[in-house]
Amino acid sequence: MGESDQAAIRAILSGDKEAYGALVVRHSQSLFRVAFRITGNEADADEVVQEAFLRGYRQLESFQLRSSFGTWIYRIAVHCALDRIGSRKVEDPGRIAPGTDSDPMDLPLADEAAGPERLLLSREIGEMQENAMHSLTPIERTAFVLRHMEDLTTEEIASALSIAPNAAKQAVFRAVQKLRLRLAALRVNV
Amino acid sequence: MKHLSEEELIEHHYGEGNSGAARHLEVCTQCAEAYAALGHDLAQLQALETPARNALYGEQVWHSLASSLPAYAMRRRRWPRVGLWKAVDYAAVCALLVLGAFLAGRQWQQKKSPLSAARNDSQSRQHVVLVVLGDHLDRSERLLVELKHVDASSSDTLSPMREEAMNLLASNRECLQSAAQIDDPVLAKSLDQLGRVLAELVNEPGGVSGSTITRLHNEMNTDGLLFEIRVLRSRVPDRQPGGVIQSNGGTI
Numbered sequence: 272m273g274e275s276d277q278a279a280i281r282a283i284l285s286g287d288k289e290a291y292g293a294l295v296v297r298h299s300q301s302l303f304r305v306a307f308r309i310t311g312n313e314a315d316a317d318e319v320v321q322e323a324f325l326r327g328y329r330q331l332e333s334f335q336l337r338s339s340f341g342t343w344i345y346r347i348a349v350h351c352a353l354d355r356i357g358s359r360k361v362e363d364p365g366r367i368a369p370g371t372d373s374d375p376m377d378l379p380l381a382d383e384a385a386g387p388e389r390l391l392l393s394r395e396i397g398e399m400q401e402n403a404m405h406s407l408t409p410i411e412r413t414a415f416v417l418r419h420m421e422d423l424t425t426e427e428i429a430s431a432l433s434i435a436p437n438a439a440k441q442a443v444f445r446a447v448q449k450l451r452l453r454l455a456a457l458r459v460n461v
Numbered sequence: 462m463k464h465l466s467e468e469e470l471i472e473h474h475y476g477e478g479n480s481g482a483a484r485h486l487e488v489c490t491q492c493a494e495a496y497a498a499l500g501h502d503l504a505q506l507q508a509l510e511t512p513a514r515n516a517l518y519g520e521q522v523w524h525s526l527a528s529s530l531p532a533y534a535m536r537r538r539r540w541p542r543v544g545l546w547k548a549v550d551y552a553a554v555c556a557l558l559v560l561g562a563f564l565a566g567r568q569w570q571q572k573k574s575p576l577s578a579a580r581n582d583s584q585s586r587q588h589v590v591l592v593v594l595g596d597h598l599d600r601s602e603r604l605l606v607e608l609k610h611v612d613a614s615s616s617d618t619l620s621p622m623r624e625e626a627m628n629l630l631a632s633n634r635e636c637l638q639s640a641a642q643i644d645d646p647v648l649a650k651s652l653d654q655l656g657r658v659l660a661e662l663v664n665e666p667g668g669v670s671g672s673t674i675t676r677l678h679n680e681m682n683t684d685g686l687l688f689e690i691r692v693l694r695s696r697v698p699d700r701q702p703g704g705v706i707q708s709n710g711g712t713i
Contacts, residue, residue: 283533284533285533286532286533286667287532288527288530288531288532288533289527291523291530292520292523292527295519295522295523295526296519296520296522296523297519298519299514299518299519299522300514300518300519303511303514303518304511307509307511307512308508308509308511311509313512320522321522321525321526324522324526325526325529325530328526328530331533332533396505397509400505400506400507400509401509416508418475419475419503419506419508420508424477425477440472443471443475444467444468444471447471447499447503448467450502450506451499451502454502454505454506
């Protein structure tokens with residue numbers, strides 16, 4: 272952990288609340304990135320960032336100064352994002368898994384056109400990817416994002432999600448299998 | 462030839478497979494094709510472009526949070542109490558050990574000489590009380606002397622003083638109970654005042670400072686308390702090298 276993070280945490284625990292501002296400023300962007308990748312939603316990602324820093328502040332007394340604050344708060348953010356997509360699924364099943372009932376073969380066909388049509392196609396592909404991501408369970412989605420997009424190892428994913436390494440590995444496998452199945456149409460038609 | 466499973470291919474793709482998978486892919490066309498297809502699919506699954514957040518994003522997050530976060534200073538009065546309870550726990554454990562040793566000794570004495578058991582019981586109890594009280598008054602006297610001559614600008618001396626006050630506060634309670642048991646109001650009154658001074662040192666928000674010490678001198682007359690403690694200490698009999706208690710008289 273950077274000396275500056277360590278010094279800030281000592282100051283906070285000594286009563287200097289404003290010192291937490293420096294940590295928030297320093298780590299907000301990375302938390303927003305992972306929160307957005309997991310939730311797939313800008314507003315949710317903003318709320319995850321705030322909630323993560325709030326939880327972090329409340330649990331700061333339990334933080335081990337030998338550890339990295341960045342890693343610690345990152346894990347809290349992952350948990351917050353996981354909670355959010357989990358609750359979203361309960362509140363609005365249709366929102367988390369749009370298009371899950373559609374046949375992959377109903378996906379729009381692509382051609383080799385360039386220009387605006389190609390851009391439109393790219394956007395459609397992006398939407399299909401996002402729909403495919405929404406078909407995953409919260410754990411599968413989070414594990415896949417951490418593995419595929421955040422380049423975390425299986426051990427790191429397991430630690431971030433508080434699950435066994437083998438469970439983390441299986442979650443990534445299941446996610447990849449489901450995504451490949453849903454995106455099979457792209458492989459054939461694009 | 463045993464082909465690689467999809468799980469093994471995925472594991473290998475993310476660099477966590479064993480070297481056997483790599484060797485197999487070099488010689489097995491079927492698995493190599495499956496692996497290439499997997500790589501192609503995963504390459505399509507790129508991360509969504511993260512919406513840009515301006516350089517002031519962190520500041521905005523902080524401003525939205527700051528008002529709802531209580532300062533840790535507001536909770537600090539809890540911490541010495543936690544430390545205090547820990548000290549009380551230690552004191553209780555020590556008291557139990559002393560009591561256990563005392564009871565074991567009494568059992569042994571009863572077997573050895575039942576007639577002298579009552580006399581020994583009383584002597585042992587008095588011995589323990591006097592040793593503990595003498596030690597407590599010694600340490601309290603040292604703390605009050607330090608308080609009188611401390612360099613208020615040095616945190617190196619103020620911090621250990623606070624820790625010692627925390628320990629003394631726990632043993633002061635024990636001694637107060639002893640003073641009540643032996644019905645010594647003079648001792649009880651002085652220990653009560655000592656307890657208040659110690660509590661002020663322990664619970665002072667932000668730690669002991671020069672202004673704290675000045676206030677204690679003026680409001681709680683710590684010099685007068687030091688004199689009282691010295692007088693009380695002189696009444697407590699010292700243990701002689703042979704373990705014999707020699708009383709100087711007085712109510713103790």
